[in-house]
Amino acid sequence: APEPPPERITIEGAMSVQELASLLRHSEAEIIKILFFKGIAATINQTLEVETIELVANELGITVETASHSAEAAKVTEMLESSDLDHLQRRPPVVTIMGHVDHGKTSLLDAIRNAKVAQGEAGGITQHIGAYHVDVEQNGEKHQIVFLDTPGHEAFTAMRARGARVTDIAVLVVAADDGVQPQTIEAISHAKAAKVPIIVAINKIDKESAQPDRVKQELTEFGLVPEEWGGETIMVPVSALQQQNLDTLLEMILLVAEVEDLYANPDRPAKGTVIEAHLDRARGPVATLLVQNGTLRVGDILVAGACFGKVRAMIDDRGQRVETASPSFAVEVLGLAEVPAAGDEFEVFSDEKSARAIAEERAAAQRQSRLAQAATARRVSLTSLS
Ligand code: GDP
Ligand code: MG
DSSP states (O other): OOOOOOSEEEEOSOEEHHHHHHHHTSOHHHHHHHHHHTTOOOOTTOEEOHHHHHHHHHHTTOEEEEHHHHHHHHHHHHHOOGGGGGGOEEOOOEEEEEESTTSSHHHHHHHHHIIIIITTOSSOOOOOSSEEEEEEEETTEEEEEEEEOOSTTHHHHHHHHTTOOOOSEEEEEEETTTOSOHHHHHHHHHHHHTTOOEEEEEEOTTSTTOOHHHHHHHHHTTTOOBGGGTOSBOEEEOBTTTTBSHHHHHHHHHHHHHHHTOEEOSSSBOEEEEEEEEEETTTEEEEEEEEEESBEETTOEEEETTEEEEEEEEEOTTSOEESEEOTTOEEEEEEESSOOOTTOEEEEESOHHHHHHHHHHHHHHHHHHHHHHHHHHHHHHHHHHO
């Protein structure tokens, strides 16, 4: 029997009547007939624009998703399930700062944190857990932004290699006195590959030698054209050193977040990604978990990578013990039996027995693949010896 027509299709752009017909699983004649009744005369090889495709599909009761939406949907479905769709609530954006060495990534993270967190914070002690959040008031409304603050590039490379998607927005730092450099280009291509929107922070504008317009000019060569030149990329001149224009940068992040439709379902068990983890001599395995869906609670049973755990305590980025962590927030978690790897996904389970079983299964699989790798390596070294 022929397959029934789909409920929805995903398209990247224009396509021919023929291609559309096969995608919609209707005959070409039917497509042409629908077009005809819409007042559009079409032939089989004619190219149809997205709007026309939507017209036809809607007539057949089929939903059309364009690629940009479907990229978003893909990002979402990694962590969201269909049962979440009735409980979606906006979540704060998770932001990563990228850029060439010495262009001011650490300084910018620190400047934002100092400007937004240290002051007025009870105790004032900030905890470095690999992520922190700031509160930003905009039009009388309180918003939050979560910054990932992973030390070194390794954790990130590892996460990217595993395909873990933890970033909603990338802030690309480019020093105004140094311009586009190799790691700037690398960061742009990473963000583009992951379809993560980029906001450019042109840093060090306090310097005599700063040439922000030259930086903009250079960036256009990599497809980042500033809004004031008719492009779509938001570029904010800042000085991390002198804390200049940081509020504008935060506003722009919220603006982009607004467009990105960032949602999660807080009313379900948590799911997310390990941002970093280490073994603490006094506290045992300590992992910073970024909650990407659901709410994480003390007492939860979870599996992170191949590690089993029961959340004994959670500490937020301000050093406070907390009972819960909601979507987009990161917390340091105590109670894992082992140290997971950065980039591992974690998930809460309702039943301890199955959680332990899953963790053990994964650990066994990891041992197997390590053994296999070691065997291959041995064979290779033997071959090269002979
Ligand atoms: P990273 O390697 O990208 O993390 O860069 P850092 O934050 O470590 O900064 C590199 C150097 O640039 C340090 O000496 C900072 O003090 C300096 N720097 C960072 N931001 C600014 C700025 O806005 N203005 C000036 N003049 N120097 C800055
Ligand atoms: Mg740094």
